[in-house]
């Protein structure tokens with residue numbers, strides 16, 4: 001049975017992840033951490049969740065708190081605190097205030113839950129993953145960012161709807177940046193075990209249109225309902241369940257790279273990795289085609305530039 005914590009639990013992602021995971025048999029306590037200004041709200045969320053859990057005869061302990069001491073004994077700590085991107089705001093303008101929050105929380109986690117795994121959702125997530133790594137001092141296998149797993153789920157559903165087949169038949173992956181420089185790995189995509197490139201010989205597909213829909217998927221949701229909610233929350237819950245259950249699934253997560261992908265160093269980006277109880281067990285080796293490789297290197301350059309500027313601003317070595 002696992003104890004986990006969510007920092008930013010009063011927000012959309014945080015509370016949805018808490019409610020989803022409270023129904024998991026393998027998790028017996030969830031710490032919902034909030035700032036003092038959000039404490040009332042978080043206690044209200046907890047009372048409401050308990051009513052729903054009672055309807056399902058579930059007994060997960062939900063602990064609302066503003067105290068870092070309650071992180072003690074957590075196996076996984078999720079950071080989903082942060083300001084959202086406002087119109088006209090550059091990536092860097094978003095990154096600096098969010099990096100200050102991630103930096104403070106990562107140090108608190110290192111002190112109070114030194115054996116935990118840190119999972120980052122706060123955007124720009126690939127930059128935040130490096131900040132959390134540097135500020136926690138954790139082994140890089142225990143600092144993981146979520147972004148491309150969600151993008152991969154989005155590509156899966158776009159293809160399933162296009163071909164009108166069960167989404168379980170689609171095996172696909174998006175790597176690189178969770179943002180403009182995402183890299184859909186079409187050369188690895190299979191449908192019912194058949195490579196996409198072979199499959200589309202019999203059923204034509206406008207690949208450019210699919211990639212365009214994928215890249216704008218998050219913004220399309222935000223423009224219609226103000227925020228993304230169920231997709232990211234379920235994607236995060238997938239990662240946490242895989243870790244606490246030691247399931248060893250291969251999921252695409254942001255991790256600090258030191259040459260595991262040829263020519264890419266000192267930057268966190270999304271790559272397929274085997275996840276286990278200790279975090280990342282290993283990164284799955286990739287053989288990208290020329291175009292995918294070029295896109296991945298572009299992603300590395302863009303994310304690295306932003307990460308360096310943030311580190312300089314916050315004086316993070």
Ligand SMILES: NC(=O)c1ccc[n+]([C@@H]2O[C@H](COP(=O)([O-])OP(=O)(O)OC[C@H]3O[C@@H](n4cnc5c(N)ncnc54)[C@H](O)[C@@H]3O)[C@@H](O)[C@H]2O)c1
Pocket residue numbers: 007008009010011012013014035038080081082083084085098101120121122123125146147150178227228232
């Ligand atoms: N990586 C992904 O796939 C993905 C997907 C969706 C959202 N996100 C990101 O996750 C983060 C949270 O999204 P959300 O929709 O839950 O946002 P939200 O605005 O609903 O919640 C934000 C949370 O952060 C807290 N917060 C805000 N400012 C803070 C500060 N200065 N110090 C401490 N806590 C603070 C709020 O109290 C709240 O709990 C955002 O950065 C968003 O961009 C990432």
